Amino acid sequence: MRQGPGPEESEPGCEVPCAGPCHAQRVLQTLNTYRRSGTLTDVVLRAGGRDFPCHRAALSAGSAYFHSLFAVGRPERGPAVVPVAPEAPGTSPAGAAAALAVVLDYVYGAGVRLREEDEAAAVLALAERLGVAGLREACVRFLEGSLRAANSLALRRLAAAFSLAPLAERCGRVVRQAFAEVARHADFLELAPDEVAALLADPALGVAREEAVFEAAMRWVRHDAPARRGQLRRLLEHVRLPLLAPAYFLEKVETDELLQACGECRPLLLEARACFILGREAGALRTRPRRFMDLAEVIVVIGGCDRKGLLKLPFADAYHPESQRWTPLPSLPGYTRSEFAACALRNDVYVSGGHINSHDVWMFSSHLHTWIKVASLHKGRWRHKMAVVQGQLFAVGGFDGLRRLHSVERYDPFSNTWAAAAPLPEAVSSAAVASCAGQLFVIGGARQGGVNTDKVQCFDPKEDRWSLRSPAPFSQRCLEAVSLEDTIYVMGGLMSKIFNYDPGTDVWGEAAVLPSPVESCGVTVCDGKVHILGGRDDRGESTDKVFTFDPSSRQVEAQPSLQRCTSSHGCVTIIQSLGR
Helix, strand or coil: CCCCCCCCHHHCCCCCCCCHHHHHHHHHHHHHHHHHHCCCCCEEEEEHHHHHHHHHHHHHCCCHHHHHHHHCCCCCCCCCCEECCCCCCCCCHHHHHHHHHHHHHHHHHCCCCCCCCCHHHHHHHHHHHHHCHHHHHHHHHHHHCCCCHHHHHHHHHHHHCCCCHHHHHHHHHHHHHCCHHHHHCCHHHHHCCCHHHHHHHHCCCCCCCCHHHHHHHHHHHHHHHHHHHHHHHHCCCCCCHHHHHHHHHHHHCCCHHHHCCCCCHHHHHHHHHHHHCCCCCCCHHHHHCCCCCCCCEEEEEECECCCCCCCCCCEEEEEEECCCCEEECCCCCCCCCCCCCEEECEEEHHHHHHHCCCCCEEEECCCEEEECCEEEEEEEECCEEEECCCCCCEEEEEEECCCCCCCCCEEEECEEEEEEECCCCCCCCEEEEEECCCCCEEEEEEECCCCCCCCEEEEEECEEEEEEECCCCCCCCCCEEEEECCCEEECCCCCEEEEEEEEECCCEEEEEEECCCCCEEEEEECCEEEEEEEECCCEEEEEEEEEEEEEECEEEEEEEECCCHHHHCEEEEEEECCCC
């Protein structure tokens, strides 16, 4: 059999395979050896007082800058000298020379050896200036590997300067997750006011307690108090003072000399003090725990009716939306009730009424983790509502089995007593009730004779007087309402929409469309969103569906279902320790 052609018998037109990448690597290694010994070099690069003999052809092949510089070329008797310096600010002469050495090693195929962040920054700046493709990625990988709390702010600035979005994002995560440690380093003290304010405002700061945020803000101001004291009010607005430990607030905050001298800060201190005494107002941003604190907002769901509305459910549970975890709570004593009123006051849960002529009022102490019976209502009622205004609890309207009620009662938690307040202009049951801007609003409901109303009744607790506002764009009962950022949101009543009302302008609007209409649902504000839980659908059956409405985006989104179908239940938001 005839053998194939030997080495000297290659067929015409066939190429003899070369060594490929290995051959190219050997050529680069040889050129690099020539560079180090000054063999056949035809140009000198100078940086930081050091000279680097090089080859124009090699530089042109590895750098867009040198390709442009040497492309035209001209005859010269001796090697040209080209000064080169990185553009990284603060780079020393020695650093400039070291950066150029790394760039040349890379161009000549010797790899990249980086030792510290400053060197990587200088190399990155020089590589960007010289247009050395590929070295950018090597520098970024090194910087990402060296990222830690101590250098996260410096690397974030570097990432922003060179438009390194992934690195900037990773730095931002480290800054948020390790904020307490980051704030102890000098880089934090050199931040611009806008940068500090943005950090303090971040709801995802990784702090266990708000004290760390307050101390960071004050440390930044004191670093240059004469120049920075004017920023104090602006920064303190982003510190959630009501979440500080009361003893810490009294000992460290109210006695601080800088704060005492800042008249603009006084309203923020008074707001925090009021929250300690009266409880947090629903929807106030500064009373919401940050996402990674030891405390968190949880939604408490109490009792209600089963799918067919025949059984009264004995359950009480707390739901943490962030972890989507349910925690069982002690059952409400005497749970055979429905269409009761539930409300949160000073981080405790109050439940009143729940069947015809019921006077009972129970309080779930979030601190003691148990139900406690408190002073009874003067007038038994059900299908009524409760709301908190300026630290006092109001029980409004309702039904006693015979007639709708005009009566309103005011509860003082300090004396554990109920007292009569001015009666409603029009008696209603199953109305929407919410407090907003220091006033109480009663919207819609069923009046005497079972006819629905569109009236909006407004109560001023300071004057103990009612007035009528612009009527609602609907006449419904079995409604629910919450307030968030000085706006009231109303839903339920088998309406397909969420309506919003601005007490300041007395104007109604449509906020969003619901996926399906419900009535007698649970509605509460948690983490800046309106949560709509359960309720009865248009077939009269209880549902386990949950939706959230975000006023900032005006979007309604489905959430994980309830543990069971329920309607006419209690639904409030309190703050709870995640360790419980």
